[in-house]
Amino acid sequence: MKNFYIETFGCQMNAHDSEKVxxxxxxxxxxxxxxxxxxxxxxxxxxxxxxxxxxxxFHRLQQFKRDAGKGKTFAVLGCxxxxxxxxxxxxxxxxxxxxxxxxxxxxxxxxxQLEAGNRRVTGLSLDTEDTFExxxxxxxxxxxxxxxxxxxxxxxxxxxxxxxxxxPERSRTSESVLAETRNLAAAGYTEIQLLGQNVNxxxxxSPAGFTFAQLLNAVGQVSGIRRVRFTTSxxxxxxKDIIDAIDRNPNLCNHVHLPVQSGSSSVLxxxxxxxxxxxxxxxxxxxxxxxxxxxxxxxxxxxxxGETEADFEQTLQLLDxxxxxxxxxxxxxxxxNTPALSLDDHLPEEEKSRRLTILQEKQRGIQIARNSELxxxxxxxxxxxxxxxTGQWIGRTSHxxxxxxSHPAGDATNLSGGYLEARVTRAGPNSLVGESVLM
Ligand code: SAM
Ligand code: SF4
Numbered sequence: 100m101k102n103f104y105i106e107t108f109g110c111q112m113n114a115h116d117s118e119k120v121x122x123x124x125x126x127x128x129x130x131x132x133x134x135x136x137x138x139x140x141x142x143x144x145x146x147x148x149x150x151x152x153x154x155x156x157f158h159r160l161q162q163f164k165r166d167a168g169k170g171k172t173f174a175v176l177g178c179x180x181x182x183x184x185x186x187x188x189x190x191x192x193x194x195x196x197x198x199x200x201x202x203x204x205x206x207x208x209x210x211x212q213l214e215a216g217n218r219r220v221t222g223l224s225l226d227t228e229d230t231f232e233x234x235x236x237x238x239x240x241x242x243x244x245x246x247x248x249x250x251x252x253x254x255x256x257x258x259x260x261x262x263x264x265x266x267p268e269r270s271r272t273s274e275s276v277l278a279e280t281r282n283l284a285a286a287g288y289t290e291i292q293l294l295g296q297n298v299n300x301x302x303x304x305s306p307a308g309f310t311f312a313q314l315l316n317a318v319g320q321v322s323g324i325r326r327v328r329f330t331t332s333x334x335x336x337x338x339k340d341i342i343d344a345i346d347r348n349p350n351l352c353n354h355v356h357l358p359v360q361s362g363s364s365s366v367l368x369x370x371x372x373x374x375x376x377x378x379x380x381x382x383x384x385x386x387x388x389x390x391x392x393x394x395x396x397x398x399x400x401x402x403x404x405g406e407t408e409a410d411f412e413q414t415l416q417l418l419d420x421x422x423x424x425x426x427x428x429x430x431x432x433x434x435x436n437t438p439a440l441s442l443d444d445h446l447p448e449e450e451k452s453r454r455l456t457i458l459q460e461k462q463r464g465i466q467i468a469r470n471s472e473l474x475x476x477x478x479x480x481x482x483x484x485x486x487x488x489t490g491q492w493i494g495r496t497s498h499x500x501x502x503x504x505s506h507p508a509g510d511a512t513n514l515s516g517g518y519l520e521a522r523v524t525r526a527g528p529n530s531l532v533g534e535s536v537l538m
Contacts (some may be wrong), residue, residue, distance in 0.1 A: 103129045104138035108155055109146025111330065112265075112294055113177055115236075115245040116200055117144045120176065122235030123206050135163070140172045145179035147260050149432035153179050160191040168193050172213060176200070178264035182435060184223050198222040201251070201266045225266035242481070242516040244288045248276050248314065249295035254333065256360075257371045257439040258403065258431060261296055268297070272305035273314050277321065284323030289516070290481060291324055297333035299341060312340035319350035325518065326481060326497065328352045331398075334359065334382055335373040342385045345393065353391045354424075354499040357382060358398035362417030363410035366403055369442065376417070383421050394424040394498035401458055402451030403431045405444040411454050418461055424469055424498065425529075426462045430455050463528045470500070470526035477522050477536060478502055482514040491532075494521060501530040507537055 103124055107117040120142065121131060135141045143159055146152040156179050163171065174196035175187050181199030188194060195213060198206065202222030212220045238244050252261045253268040280291055293315070295301065303309040309317065319327045327350055332341075334357055345351045357379075361367050364375040386393045399414060418426070430451040433440060480494025480502050491503040492514055504521040506514065525532040 101129050102132045102138045103140040103142060104132050104135045105142040105144060106135075106159065107144045108152060109144075109148065109178070111245060111292070112200075112247070112296065113144050113146060115247060115294055116177065116203065118238055118245070119236045120144065120203060120206065121237040123203070124210075125237060126235045127207055127210055135171075136167075138171065140174065142174040142176055145175060145177040147178040147182050147264060147434070149429065150434070151432070153182075157190060160194065164191070164193060172196070174198065176203075178260065181223060181225070181264040182260060185221060188219055196220050199225065199264065199266075201225050238288075242288060243290040243292065244283045245292050245294050246276060246279055246283075246318075247271070247294045249298060249301045252296040253300070254297065254335075254373065255371055255438065257369060257442065258400065258434065258437055260434045260437060263436050265296060268300060270301050270304055273303045273307050273309040273317065274305060276314060277317055280318050280321045280324065284321050287516075289324060289518075290326040290328070291318055293318065293327065293329040295331070297331065297336060298329045299332040299338070300336045310338075310340065311336075312338065312344045315341065315351060316344045316348055319344075319348045325350055326352050328354065328499070330356045332357050334379050337382050339385050342389050342393070346390050349391075352497045352499065354394040354396070354497065355386060356396045356398075359417065359421075360398060360400050361403065361406070361410065362414035363406070366406050366410045369405060369439075370400075370403060371438065376413070380420070392498075394500070395421060396425040396499070397421075397423050397427070399426055399428045399458065400431050401428060401454040402446040404439055404442040404446070406431075406446065406454075415458065415461055418458070418465060422465055422469060423462065424500070425466065426458075428455060428458050428462070466528040467526065470528065470531055473500075473523045473531060474526055475523065477520050478531075478533070479518055480504070480521050482517050482519065484515055492535075494519075496531075502533050503530060504533040504535055505538060506535040 105117055107113050132138050143156045145156045173194045175194055176198050177200055180197045187197050195218060196209060202224055205222045209220045209222055249270045251266040251268045255262055299311045301311040301314060345353060359379055360370055360372055362376055386395055478496045480496055483493045483495055485492055491505055494502045494504055496502055502521055520536045521533040522536055523531045523533040
């Protein structure tokens with residue numbers, strides 16, 4: 100059982116967890132293969148934030164129920180593992196290992212149990228002080244690295260499974276985060292993305308006592324680091340010193356992802372979001388008053404229980420007011436164990452879909468207008484790769500926009516990982532087109 104295949108669903112936290120799992124497996128003598136067919140051990144790192152996400156893993160497992168799965172060992176990791184626990188063995192009897200993210204430090208021991216012929220093993224305790232640190236993390240991208248600074252969540256938004264699947268909040272020490280940043284800079288990484296369900300709820304557990312803004316600034320001062328991003332911020336814990344840090348330190352990217360969920364204070368209250376529309380808007384005003392132009396993005400849930408047409412209108416008005424650079428929007432999805440299950444007035448699916456379409460169309464118009472404002476400007480991009488089909492390089496701006504650009508054909512240099520300036524010539528709703536200033 101020495102070849103493994105891993106498929107990751109869901110957010111950046113999961114993507115980064117998989118990098119840690121891969122590192123751990125490789126150090127245990129396993130080698131990674133690119134297809135489940137070629138693997139002895141097949142792992143799915145799962146997401147259960149919405150029902151659709153949860154169903155994906157069961158579809159995948161279904162494909163291997165009979166002959167196709169013979170001789171293979173199946174493992175379910177992550178949020179569905181934590182949420183469903185041993186019930187997964189009933190739903191998919193060919194699964195042998197079920198492990199939640201708070202128990203990944205136990206992976207080597209659980210693998211030994213499997214190799215010893217144990218038919219079913221689990222790691223489901225949330226009762227851990229550990230943050231999953233491993234020097235073995237395998238990062239695929241050689242320039243941009245994720246660093247987890249805080250795990251779990253102590254909030255209890257009425258719709259959300261995260262507090263159940265990822266356990267209580269626990270922060271890493273600032274020394275540990277800074278040591279990892281220095282190691283990554285020494286290995287050639289120039290961009291760091293700090294991760295946490297609520298990254299700005301960070302509390303340094305060491306005597307240094309860094310606030311989130313202080314940590315952000317310190318990471319941005321590590322020699323060799325040119326860009327620092329962070330996600331996701333919770334509005335309740337979003338303090339003005341974060342904006343001051345971005346204003347002072349150009350290595351901190353001028354982009355903040357601040358999920359609002361709804362523009363109606365009464366919906367926010369039912370969601371147990373711990374802020375009102377006005378309190379949220381105060382944070383937006385801080386960003387708009389900053390010296391640097393800060394891109395603002397958000398998450399919205401439409402059709403939460405009891406959301407009236409007037410509540411929904413308030414969300415649409417909020418989009419007009421804020422002029423977000425991008426919005427991730429979702430239909431409310433009922434999740435197990437969550438407080439919202441006991442609320443009245445669940446909306447019909449068709450009504451949620453109708454609202455989602457209206458919201459997405461509105462936001463598309465806003466994005467076309469916002470991106471068009473950038474035509475003619477010069478932006479610094481970090482080059483992520485080359486698109487053979489279009490003959491363009493793919494760059495990312497500090498604002499977190501994709502800028503596809505042409506570069507002099509005679510220049511055969513591999514630009515990937517580098518930073519250069521490109522002039523924006525065209526704008527679409529989701530990306531920009533341009534040319535390198537050397538054209
Ligand atoms: N901690 C972040 C915050 O408080 O904003 C959000 C993390 S959550 C993993 C990512 C997004 O998924 C949320 O912002 C929310 O919009 C969406 N989401 C969470 N639960 C949901 C549900 N039950 N139905 C629909 N969308 C949901
Ligand atoms: Fe979920 Fe709310 Fe925690 Fe975000 S803050 S992870 S939405 S419970």
